[in-house]
Amino acid sequence: xxxxxxxxxxxxxxxxxxxxxxxxxxxxxxxxxxxxxxxxxxxxxxxxxxxxxxxxxxxxxxxxxxxxxxxxxxxxxxxxxxxxxxxxxxxxxxxxxxxxxxxxxxxxxxxxxxxxxxxxxxxxxxxxxxxxxxxxxxxxxxxxxxxxxxxxxxxxxxxxxxxxxxxxxxxxxxxxxxxxxxxxxxxxxxxxxxxxxxxxxxxxxxxxxxxxxxxxxxxxxxxxxxxxxxxxxxxxxxxxxxxxxxxxxxxxxxxxxxxxxxxxxxxxxxxxxxxxxxxxxxxxxxxx
Amino acid sequence: xxxxxxxxxxxxxxxxxxxxxxxxxxxxxxxxxxxxxxxxxxxxxxxxxxxxxxxxxxxxxxxxxxxxxxxxxxxxxxxxxxxxxxxxxxxxxxxxxxxxxxxxxxxxxxxxxxxxxxxxxxxxxxxxxxxxxxxxxxxxxxxxxxxxxxxxxxxxxx
Numbered sequence: 001x002x003x004x005x006x007x008x009x010x011x012x013x014x015x016x017x018x019x020x021x022x023x024x025x026x027x028x029x030x031x032x033x034x035x036x037x038x039x040x041x042x043x044x045x046x047x048x049x050x051x052x053x054x055x056x057x058x059x060x061x062x063x064x065x066x067x068x069x070x071x072x073x074x075x076x077x078x079x080x081x082x083x084x085x086x087x088x089x090x091x092x093x094x095x096x097x098x099x100x101x102x103x104x105x106x107x108x109x110x111x112x113x114x115x116x117x118x119x120x121x122x123x124x125x126x127x128x129x130x131x132x133x134x135x136x137x138x139x140x141x142x143x144x145x146x147x148x149x150x151x152x153x154x155x156x157x158x159x160x161x162x163x164x165x166x167x168x169x170x171x172x173x174x175x176x177x178x179x180x181x182x183x184x185x186x187x188x189x190x191x192x193x194x195x196x197x198x199x200x201x202x203x204x205x206x207x208x209x210x211x212x213x214x215x216x217x218x219x220x221x222x223x224x225x226x227x228x229x230x231x232x233x234x235x236x237x238x239x240x241x242x243x244x245x246x247x248x249x250x251x252x253x254x255x256x257x258x259x260x261x262x263x264x265x266x267x268x269x270x271x272x273x274x275x276x277x278x279x280x281x282x283x284x285x286x287x288x
Numbered sequence: 289x290x291x292x293x294x295x296x297x298x299x300x301x302x303x304x305x306x307x308x309x310x311x312x313x314x315x316x317x318x319x320x321x322x323x324x325x326x327x328x329x330x331x332x333x334x335x336x337x338x339x340x341x342x343x344x345x346x347x348x349x350x351x352x353x354x355x356x357x358x359x360x361x362x363x364x365x366x367x368x369x370x371x372x373x374x375x376x377x378x379x380x381x382x383x384x385x386x387x388x389x390x391x392x393x394x395x396x397x398x399x400x401x402x403x404x405x406x407x408x409x410x411x412x413x414x415x416x417x418x419x420x421x422x423x424x425x426x427x428x429x430x431x432x433x434x435x436x437x438x439x440x441x442x443x444x445x446x
Contacts, residue, residue, distance in 0.1 A: 001312075001330040002309065003309045005307070005309055006308055006309060006310070007289065007308065008291060008308035008352075008354050010354070010355075031355075034350060034351060034352070034355065038350050038351070038352070039332060039350065041309075041329060042330065042331075051308065053354070053355060060435060079344075102332075102422025103335070103396060103419040103421075104345060104401065104402070104417060104420050105335060105338055105345050105346050105347045105398065105420045106332065106347070106418065108344040108345055108346055108349070108401075109344070109346045109347075109351065113416075157352075157391075190333070191298070191333065192419075205363075226402065234355055244382075266445055270325065
């Protein structure tokens with residue numbers, strides 16, 4: 001399990017990293033926490049000629065509140081997100097999702113930005129990021145642009161990031177009002193990845209009816225997706241047991257599900273429905 | 289091309305030139321001869337290679353030595369002080385937290401991190417905190433007891 005040879009650069013600033021990447025967009029890779037890329041390099045599934053380690057770039061690891069948004073630096077580790085008291089108050093889905101990733105050692109080193117940019121179809125963050133309608137800030141030596149979560153995941157291990165771009169920040173509108181959130185997943189018993197994972201963020205209006213709903217699902221298809229039909233069935237309804245079950249029944253509608261030796265496509269579709277129902281019920285139960 | 293790295297391991301600063309692709313676990317074992325850190329699965333699952341880098345428990349098979357340039361690393365060899373076992377080591381000794389011993393160094397490093405963050409974990413919290421470490425002998429029962437023993441020992445200290 002020895003990776004192929006590569007050149008290594010550890011720039012001190014993001015500008016330096018971006019100009020290195022701009023010079024060699026085709027054979028350079030950005031190294032964040034390394035917990036997706038290094039395993040792929042050890043299997044020689046990835047053989048970048050140049051590794052640009054952004055672990056020494058200052059100010060890429062933070063959780064801030066700015067302009068009504070939560071802003072998370074791409075190099076923020078899963079553990080930092082899991083252990084943030086402030087996030088537990090204002091957006092508990094983020095620490096809950098973080099805590100479900102891998103194990104303690106993985107969470108200590110792995111980063112939210114690295115996980116999102118890798119876009120593993122069984123990763124946890126994409127479900128949460130989609131349900132929260134996050135914005136992802138991509139930066140290159142040409143400038144900066146904001147990508148909506150819905151447009152970010154393109155296919156298996158493929159994102160909307162261009163070869164010379166780096167994911168710099170994740171922005172989330174802090175949920176207001178009577179909001180409940182939950183992330184529920186079926187852990188793969190060996191790897192800890194999501195066989196199926198459903199993230200829900202649901203807001204109730206003064207009349208007790210659902211005024212906004214976000215449902216993101218990972219593990220089922222080649223990329224995480226928004227369960228738009230589930231959201232549509234929830235908004236405007238009173239999310240009781242019956243409504244929840246009927247909304248959740250659409251969790252895998254029109255989805256081309258993955259099947260493997262652990263879970264067939266039909267089983268994954270079934271799990272998506274069951275876990276959507278449970279996650280919605282849990283989110284509703286958490287609303288004060 | 290080789291890179292010069294300066295890494296403090298168990299209190300001693302080492303300056304070495306390494307290939308960028310050298311994994312931290314191989315740096316510790318093959319370059320420094322610290323073979324207490326074990327290579328288990330090599331796929332960041334089993335935890336046998338756990339060490340702390342700047343106080344954070346990590347799997348040293350999933351990190352390049354160059355990433356650790358300028359860091360402080362503690363391995364199992366650096367856990368005891370002045371001949372006195374770390375409470376977790378003592379717990380493993382007193383409660384027989386091992387059989388073959390292969391997973392033990394990583395298990396102890398992960399347990400030390402767990403107790404640093406939670407001084408009095410419940411049995412369930414101990415099991416959850418050691419999720420990233422696999423043992424194929426003990427069935428974990430004695431390991432949980434060893435960590436419980438250690439947490440009591442830590443809390444006894446003034």
